[in-house]
Amino acid sequence: MKIFKAADYKRMPWKNGGGETAEIAVFPKDASLADFKWRISMATVASDGPFSSFADIDRTLTILSGEGMELEIAGERLALTHASKPHHFPADVATSAKLLGGTVIDLNVMTRRTRWTHRVERLRLPFTGRRNEATEFIFCVSGQVTVETETGRYELDTFDGAAIPLESTLLSVSGSGSALRIEIQTLTSPI
Known part of the structure; x- marks a missing residue:
């Protein structure tokens, strides 16, 4: 069994430069944000703003800590909290977040929809x-x-x-x- 320790995650800026992400696992190994087939990462969200767009990618967002956020995805709004089910949506549609009460840490799972789910x-x-x-x-x-x-x-x-x-x-x-x-x-x- 391969164990991933939080202290060892690769940290990098968001694709849109608005924050930082911690990459947990990616395939293929060492793939970039432009060519991964699938990716698991955590993000610290400290302010309201837009999500990075990823062409041909499906994404699931799960709140790990903090009060949560209100997502606006292609004009539709929903609140996502620590008690919510993980939320699946296309990563290539306009998405933004408004924090519900302070910094949030979330988990992102993303797959290239033409080959992966x-x-x-x-x-x-x-x-x-x-x-x-x-x-x-x-x-x-x-x-x-x-x-x-x-x-x-x-x-x-x-x-x-x-x-x-x-x-x-x-x-x-x-x-x-x-x-x-x-x-x-x-x-x-x-x-």
């Missing part, structure tokens, strides 16, 4: 399930969680992640914290 869900702990054929990650939102497969048992602290090995068939997540499950899958035929 993804799903992000909040887990109810303890969780036990079968591993899918997708590329899978467990991300610790808060506290500490334990991830266990046939290949081992690993402790994750807040904002750490784990890539679940392809050879694993069973997955168990427990602990005092909260976690997200991220699945990234290749489309069987291009769109």
